[in-house]
Amino acid sequence: MFLQSKFFIAFISRLFGSGAKKDLETQIDRKGESLEIKNLSSSIATGEPVVTMKGIIIRFGEVTANNNVNFELRKGEIHALLGENGAGKTTLMSILYGLYQPQAGEIIVKGHKTSMKSPNDAMTLGIAMVHQHSLLTPPHSVTENIIVGLKESRGLFLNISTAEKKIIQLSEKYGLKIDPKAIVGDLAVGEQQRVEIIKALYRDVDILILDEPTSMLTPQEEKALFSTLQSMVRQGLSIIFITHKLHEVMEVSNRVTILRGGMVVGTVNTSETNETELARMMVGRPVIENIAHKGSSNNPVVLHLKNVSALNNANVMFLKELSLELRKSEILGIAGVDGNGQAELAEVIAGLRKVQKGEIIMDGKPITTLSPRKIRELGLAYVPQDRLETGLILEYSIAENLILDRWYFEKYSGRVFLKNNEIKNFAKKAVSEFEIKTPGINVPVNSLSGGNLQKVLMARELARNPKVLVVHNPTRGLDIGATHYIHEQLIKQRDAGVGVLMISLDLDEILTVADRIAVIYEGKIMAVMDAKDADVDHIGLLMGGKPSAVYSKKNEEEQNK
Amino acid sequence: MSLVTTLSQIPKKMRDVRTYVPFASASLAFVVGAAILASTDIDVGRAYTIMFRGAFGSIFGIADVLVKTISLVLTGLAVSVAFKCRQWNIGAEGQLLMGALGGTLVGISLVGAVPGLAIFLVLLLSFAFGSLFALVPAILKVKFGVNEVISTVLLNFVAILFISFLLHGPLKAPGFNPYSPAISDASEMPIILPGTRLHAGIFVAVAATVGVYYLWKTKIGFEIKSVGANINAARYAGMSITKSTLVTFVISGGLAGLAGGLLVSGVQHFLIEGISPGYGFIAVIIALLGRQHPIGVAVVAFFFSVLMTGSETMYRSLSIPTAFATTLQALVLVFVLVGQLFIIWLNKRQTRRLDLKEKWLAK
Numbered sequence: 001m002f003l004q005s006k007f008f009i010a011f012i013s014r015l016f017g018s019g020a021k022k023d024l025e026t027q028i029d030r031k032g033e034s035l036e037i038k039n040l041s042s043s044i045a046t047g048e049p050v051v052t053m054k055g056i057i058i059r060f061g062e063v064t065a066n067n068n069v070n071f072e073l074r075k076g077e078i079h080a081l082l083g084e085n086g087a088g089k090t091t092l093m094s095i096l097y098g099l100y101q102p103q104a105g106e107i108i109v110k111g112h113k114t115s116m117k118s119p120n121d122a123m124t125l126g127i128a129m130v131h132q133h134s135l136l137t138p139p140h141s142v143t144e145n146i147i148v149g150l151k152e153s154r155g156l157f158l159n160i161s162t163a164e165k166k167i168i169q170l171s172e173k174y175g176l177k178i179d180p181k182a183i184v185g186d187l188a189v190g191e192q193q194r195v196e197i198i199k200a201l202y203r204d205v206d207i208l209i210l211d212e213p214t215s216m217l218t219p220q221e222e223k224a225l226f227s228t229l230q231s232m233v234r235q236g237l238s239i240i241f242i243t244h245k246l247h248e249v250m251e252v253s254n255r256v257t258i259l260r261g262g263m264v265v266g267t268v269n270t271s272e273t274n275e276t277e278l279a280r281m282m283v284g285r286p287v288i289e290n291i292a293h294k295g296s297s298n299n300p301v302v303l304h305l306k307n308v309s310a311l312n313n314a315n316v317m318f319l320k321e322l323s324l325e326l327r328k329s330e331i332l333g334i335a336g337v338d339g340n341g342q343a344e345l346a347e348v349i350a351g352l353r354k355v356q357k358g359e360i361i362m363d364g365k366p367i368t369t370l371s372p373r374k375i376r377e378l379g380l381a382y383v384p385q386d387r388l389e390t391g392l393i394l395e396y397s398i399a400e401n402l403i404l405d406r407w408y409f410e411k412y413s414g415r416v417f418l419k420n421n422e423i424k425n426f427a428k429k430a431v432s433e434f435e436i437k438t439p440g441i442n443v444p445v446n447s448l449s450g451g452n453l454q455k456v457l458m459a460r461e462l463a464r465n466p467k468v469l470v471v472h473n474p475t476r477g478l479d480i481g482a483t484h485y486i487h488e489q490l491i492k493q494r495d496a497g498v499g500v501l502m503i504s505l506d507l508d509e510i511l512t513v514a515d516r517i518a519v520i521y522e523g524k525i526m527a528v529m530d531a532k533d534a535d536v537d538h539i540g541l542l543m544g545g546k547p548s549a550v551y552s553k554k555n556e557e558e559q560n561k
Numbered sequence: 562m563s564l565v566t567t568l569s570q571i572p573k574k575m576r577d578v579r580t581y582v583p584f585a586s587a588s589l590a591f592v593v594g595a596a597i598l599a600s601t602d603i604d605v606g607r608a609y610t611i612m613f614r615g616a617f618g619s620i621f622g623i624a625d626v627l628v629k630t631i632s633l634v635l636t637g638l639a640v641s642v643a644f645k646c647r648q649w650n651i652g653a654e655g656q657l658l659m660g661a662l663g664g665t666l667v668g669i670s671l672v673g674a675v676p677g678l679a680i681f682l683v684l685l686l687s688f689a690f691g692s693l694f695a696l697v698p699a700i701l702k703v704k705f706g707v708n709e710v711i712s713t714v715l716l717n718f719v720a721i722l723f724i725s726f727l728l729h730g731p732l733k734a735p736g737f738n739p740y741s742p743a744i745s746d747a748s749e750m751p752i753i754l755p756g757t758r759l760h761a762g763i764f765v766a767v768a769a770t771v772g773v774y775y776l777w778k779t780k781i782g783f784e785i786k787s788v789g790a791n792i793n794a795a796r797y798a799g800m801s802i803t804k805s806t807l808v809t810f811v812i813s814g815g816l817a818g819l820a821g822g823l824l825v826s827g828v829q830h831f832l833i834e835g836i837s838p839g840y841g842f843i844a845v846i847i848a849l850l851g852r853q854h855p856i857g858v859a860v861v862a863f864f865f866s867v868l869m870t871g872s873e874t875m876y877r878s879l880s881i882p883t884a885f886a887t888t889l890q891a892l893v894l895v896f897v898l899v900g901q902l903f904i905i906w907l908n909k910r911q912t913r914r915l916d917l918k919e920k921w922l923a924k
Contacts, residue, residue, distance in 0.1 A: 350797070352796060352797060371799070371801070372796065372797065372798075372799045373799030373800070373801070376799050377799075382797070384797060389791070389793055389794070390791075390793045390794055390797045391794065391797070392794060393787060393790045393791045393794045393795075394791075395790060396787075396790065400783075403783075404787065404794065404795075404798040405798040405799050407780060407783045407784065408780055413780045416779050416780065417775075417778055417779050417780070418778055418779065418780060418783060420778075
């Protein structure tokens with residue numbers, strides 16, 4: 001008990017120094033005005049290199065993930081690693097973390113040439129990595145996940161309660177709300193990531209790799225995290241920050257290395273560059289897409305949820321009298337932090353989750369108690385978020401997946417047998433129409449890339465000529481090309497008169513594509529607004545559960561100033 | 562023509578070691594079986610010779626092999642259909658017995674009927690009895706979420722003991738033994754190879770094999786197979802899990818019931834206790850080894866039938882207990898499964914070698 005609290009104090013003072021703690025709190029209070037943070041970052045003097053990677057080459061089969069990559073991290077800097085999906089950022093960092101062994105090249109950590117065989121080796125050298133996808137063990141508690149592998153947990157008995165206290169203190173310090181007793185498998189993706197960050201903070205590391213840590217956070221939480229990172233580097237930690245978001249690079253980093261197609265495009269000082277230049281280096285073309293938002297508030301309602309309540313998988317009431325109106329010819333974006341009822345909302349509409357209370361009306365007909373098949377027949381198309389586990393059957397061919405929802409249609413089957421020729425024609429048409437890259441319509445879809453999988457799913461759902469289209473995280477894990485393609489398809493559907501409900505964790509995506517935006521928080525819709533009038537700070541507050549009143553008060557105060 | 566060019570003309574699949582692993586595994590099972598035999602005073606060479614002579618040495622042997630194959634194919638298909646839908650029906654033995662009961666009841670009462678019609682009714686009733694008995698675990702699962710592995714295993718004993726009760730009571734023919742009365746002549750499956758036991762039931766087995774092959778090309782088959790492949794995706798796409806489960810058990814139980822009906826109508830001609838030497842249990846192994854493919858099931862069923870028939874001859878000639886056949890079957894299962902692990906290991910080694918090659922090229 002005594003030892004561990006001593007350890008904790010040592011840990012905290014190591015992180016923040018004596019005066020830094022207060023400094024951190026004030027920064028969080030200020031909600032990290034970006035201007036001040038920029039000043040902070042430019043004032044940090046960067047020291048000697050702590051990590052040098054030279055001529056790194058790694059191939060996976062045909063794909064060269066890293067081609068002759070050079071990378072250098074200096075002491076006390078935040079170094080952003082910028083690139084599109086598939087540019088090789090995560091691969092490069094996985095090499096540094098000992099997860100992959102490169103086929104060529106050398107790694108020098110703190111002046112010593114090293115070869116890391118496992119994350120344990122990396123940890124010994126003081127390197128920790130927080131992954132984009134959770135690497136925790138679901139059946140175990142938060143505390144167990146955090147202390148696993150530590151020396152203090154290697155005795156015969158685990159001192160869980162001390163560890164729990166430490167975790168609570170850490171989580172309060174960083175505003176990373178977490179229940180140490182919770183079972184990781186029950187947590188939402190966003191919460192699991194918080195556990196990962198605390199797990200890294202819990203260990204005595206001085207080089208921290210963060211793989212897209214903000215993807216699940218609200219803007220406020222994001223800014224608080226950035227302030228935390230700033231004080232950490234001031235105490236001598238060095239941080240590598242993997243991201244594809246330009247504003248994050250500008251806001252938090254000292255230097256930035258840009259990767260494209262597995263190669264380094266360049267390393268620049270953040271203060272000497274701007275977003276446009278970075279974007280050009282990242283994709284080789286300007287990326288700012290500008291899609292005209294449409295006013296849709298007066299269109300007729302095609303999907304109406306009235307006070308709908310539903311349970312989640314753990315039998316907890318997760319949708320709480322949620323009401324929502326989706327109109328014809330609009331894209332309604334549902335913004336929110338992961339685990340606030342998004343999945344339950346989508347499943348309730350699709351008839352996959354029982355409605356406990358309330359009513360759902362689609363195109364004038366009540367669908368509350370209908371089967372998924374009946375609801376689909378009445379005009380619903382649904383692209384679920386887990387395309388691998390729900391949307392598609394991986395060992396099935398493209399053709400089989402395309403008829404998964406319509407195998408019984410007269411067009412595709414007789415009284416007894418399926419009509420193979422009709423199915424083949426349908427598949428061929430879909431493959432050419434949606435530009436699905438595949439060696440043939442009979443190959444199992446598990447051999448396709450993520451973008452092409454999503455195209456198969458979209459092809460099937462859109463071929464229904466739906467009245468209502470529900471899409472959940474439609475572009476998660478896709479590269480820019482595929483993302484753009486999916487967005488175009490959604491807009492095409494909107495223009496054809498379909499009501500599109502787009503549930504997404506990617507706020508940028510919602511701001512770009514949606515005509516109206518609704519914010520979901522703890523199973524309720526906090527507010528609905530036109531995208532034209534949307535204000536990121538406002539949405540951020542709503543995503544964090546702060547009602548609009550707080551925002552208008554804040555606005556008033558600012559105006560009074 | 563040199564040896565190398567000759568080899569390269571053989572299709573790639575034929576040159577791949579992995580193609581031969583299952584056969585090599587099965588052979589290894591016989592080697593271990595030989596070791597077991599050698600540990601007693603038995604001449605191993607003679608034992609195996611007698612075993613294969615018993616199965617293939619005479620027309621009677623071959624007929625016997627085929628008769629057993631009928632039962633094994635039907636029960637193997639029954640289990641395969643269930644497994645394809647991820648319904649772990651371990652109750653084929655019980656369903657077979659109930660099918661046998663159904664066939665017997667019709668067979669006894671149809672005296673003087675037209676032969677074709679009588680046989681058709683026997684088959685129909687044995688299918689129906691098997692189906693209805695399989696519906697018990699199916700409904701328990703659909704309505705109350707009862708695990709079908711447990712319910713189907715336990716219902717086997719219900720069926721065995723129920724038959725036993727009937728044969729000692731209501732259904733007992735006059736006399737000392739617990740036998741049912743014989744079925745009518747019209748209900749007996751005709752013998753297609755005079756002088757042997759081979760009956761027309763083999764056509765039923767062939768038809769069932771073809772039927773299951775085409776089942777997966779039908780509407781309901783697609784639904785069942787999708788539910789088995791990914792229950793979430795099937796539900797999401799609008800398929801009915803309840804319907805698929807019920808239909809699967811009806812088909813599965815029906816096929817097992819047919820096997821029972823054919824045992825009565827084609828072989829025994831009356832119902833006795835232990836009419837099946839555990840065909841419904843061996844069927845689980847057959848479905849696993851045959852990878853739930855009808856052709857695979859038919860091939861494995863034939864192979865297992867050879868083992869069973871051969872071991873009976875071994876028992877008669879050399880007094881080697883028939884338990885040895887069961888041991889051999891278990892050994893085959895174990896070795897084939899280990900063979901699968903070996904194939905996985907081969908695949909891994911192949912990718913590792915490619916990696917090394919890449920690494921070498923990168924330098």
